[in-house]
Amino acid sequence: MKQASAVLVIDDDPDVLLAARLALTGGVERVDTESSVDGLDRRLAAASYEVALVDMNFVAGCRDGQQGLDALGSILQIDPTLSVVLMTAYGGVTLAVEALKRGAADFVLKPWRNDKLVAAVGAAAGLTRGRRNAQPLELDALERQAIERALARHERNITLAAAALGLSRAALYRRMAKHGL
Amino acid sequence: MKQASAVLVIDDDPDVLLAARLALTGGVERVDTESSVDGLDRRLAAASYEVALVDMNFVAGCRDGQQGLDALGSILQIDPTLSVVLMTAYGGVTLAVEALKRGAADFVLKPWRNDKLVAAVGAAAGLTRGRRNAQPLELDALERQAIERALARHERNITLAAAALGLSRAALYRRMAKHGL
DNA sequence: GGAGCACTGTTCATTTTCGAACACTGCGCG
């Protein structure tokens, strides 16, 4: 099924923005561009993006990608469900690893191959959708899961598990029976 | 606080195993080594490791790291709480990104700097401990969280939120009151 | 205007759940 998706591309180089737009158009519903990381808050609130594609180097002569990592942090703080794909021309393994460890969905090197970029953005959009659709389970199922975990963690010692769950032993018995454990 | 931690190192090169042992001894409680990815199941069940440090290239002439990715998958399937640090001499950004996306805790290049390796393994051990100590919340708190999320997701529409949680509207009102929402 | 609709907030007889108490089973220990 074809999915509508909105992507926000952030880079200080207009050429890159244009190239990204051309590469992504057709693959995604909408491509917005932004040349700075300022005012992200409003930007992200205004339209509900599914992917942010962010450059890591905004300051000339500064190639360590720190701005990108900072932007990543800001974006995830604003919306933890939004997938962030980072891109850089100067990246090494160390930077890529750091980016992923900090929660980036993917990491692409400039210059990119258009099909790879589309694939990365598509996969990231899928991640976002997955996170956003992850509706809280029904309370019943949630309780069942929690009880199972608590029992496992305490090696089926009902007394301890009950205490950990914050209920009386008798109550845990009843709920175990209810859930068929 | 100094933490006891057990590390399992897997590499087909005895020199690498020795180097790893030397680098890690002192930094961690115990270092076990293994020269193959076979029989991981028993190995992991026998001792409770906090980190697995795994080489990505077991087959001569095959440098794409596929074995490492497979091993990563196997290990996480056996014990999802165990942090896996991958290492390779031939890695590029692409491989590193793939490894992290598949759930590796970190990715180090051979030859490593001993202090970096110790730091990576230490951080990974911390991750494992965090995951393992993440005891299921008390049922009450869990319910509160679920209710908050459901309300947020449905823009405070009580009727919809109640349906999503699998309880009646009146019940949701009561629980909201109980939790002070 | 007013009928239809979707949602809110509350009431109350009925049903469920609560936990303290009890009896029982191992198990280590002097």
Added chain:
DNA sequence: CGCGCAGTGTTCGAAAATGAACAGTGCTCC
């Protein structure tokens, strides 16, 4: 052995949660 301890599984009157029903509020549409 006899004692204490830690755990299990069950009982029962008291207390709390349940959901159908109701009245109220704000809309949209004709």
